[in-house]
Amino acid sequence: MAETSGFISDRIVYPDTDGQPMTESDATRDYLIYCVEVLRLYFKSRPNVYVSGNLFIYYEEGNPKASVSPDVFVIFGVSQRQRRSYKAWQEGSKLPSFVLEITSRTTKRQDETEKPRLYANLGVEEYFQYDPTADYLNPQLRGSQLIDGSYQPLPVSTSSEGIPFIHSRVLGLDLQLHAPYAGLGIAPLPMALRFFDPTTGTKLLDREEVEQVREALVQENELMQQERDAAQQERDAAQQERDAARQRAEALAARLRDLGIDIDDTP
Template identity: 55%
Template sequence: MTLSANQLKTEIIYPDSDGKPMAESDPARDYLIYGVETLDIYFQDRNDVYVSGNLFIYYKKGIPSAVVAPDVFVVFGVEKKKRLSYKVWEEGGKVPNFVLEITSATTQENDEEDKPKKYSLLGVQEYFQYDPTGDYLNPQLKGSSLVEGKYQPITSNLLPDSVSSIHSEVLGLDLGLINGELRFFDPQTGKKLLSHKETEQARQQAEQARQDAIPRLLELGLSVEQVASALSLPVEAVRRFVQE
């Protein structure tokens, strides 16, 4: 029996996972999740922006070893959808426009030497690094922009409230450090971008503050209706408080 050429071909496998943990430490995992969530929320109304992290990006068809897995990355000009891995040739040749790596003891050398070379060759426009512990990077937050095939440092700014920040032209956002903690900021509003968890915490705090204000406003002589209007609460909610 003679096998055809197609039968002799071996299928090329592009694994979706290497079986290793997502991150080696709590800070690395926490900031990875924060970065992906906040950017995903920020670009949620745009169907041509894909945000992900710790996902295999295969950049050469037929060569599974040609792969990178940035901690956080953003691609403009591709469909927003769930992916098990990202294959550049299936995405119209689009590579990440922005990459953020969370640096640690085991990734420092790779983040500082190997990855910048790969990312620059791929054409990643901006490459940022952040060290949650402050032990491996100096400064703790770095940003670089691709200029004529090489990364050039992006100048950081010290804001009046002692927040050190670096502007990302690609994202249209500022990456800043508050007491060493990485946060994204909208430069137009100055507001910090929140993760899903932080958004819920802020909602609960605001709700509690409104509840706490009810008795004070009632003591000032405001009616139930006036209190409800002032605190943007349903009238029934204020009445239930009075009845309790």
């Protein structure tokens, strides 16, 4: 008896991993973690935005080979929850609106040719590349938007502080390139990628930076409380001195009255 397509579909395996060890460089891994982390924190209050990275996205039911694993991606309109892999047909056919690849010379062909062609076919609105070690991209950041089925480059702008950036309309954020301090007599270091919120004028922080800010605020609050306590102690000491002076004056007046001297009649 012929099996139904449903039973056949149930037997199809969609792997959560390709079985290969992680081969990312330190820079690739660090920026992948940074980007996913700060974007998750940024969209934390929006439960219908899913941010992830280095996760298999299956976009064709029944075909496990129809998959891609972007370094960083954002999908709007699906729940913000943990997944082992992402199957589009189980998520209302929603696919990423934003993709960022942490690129290098070894992944140049995929990131420059294969993936943008696939992302364009999938309707990914914005495709960004960042080259953390300046292997081949100059500038190290490149962004493009999907127009009539093909990607067109997004302009690189410069902030009033001289920081180059590309604005992502999809995220509502600027992707900035910050030049690290290289020191005297040392060749310039690769520029660091940072996300910036132009609405609030603030840089997005990762969990470590958030914790550092939280600790600094706690220390500042403790210092302010110590200063308030010290000021209160000074006020208490001054009040005690005033009370003691009043008591001495009252005692002296009482002694004078005992001697028959009325201080109110003293000329």
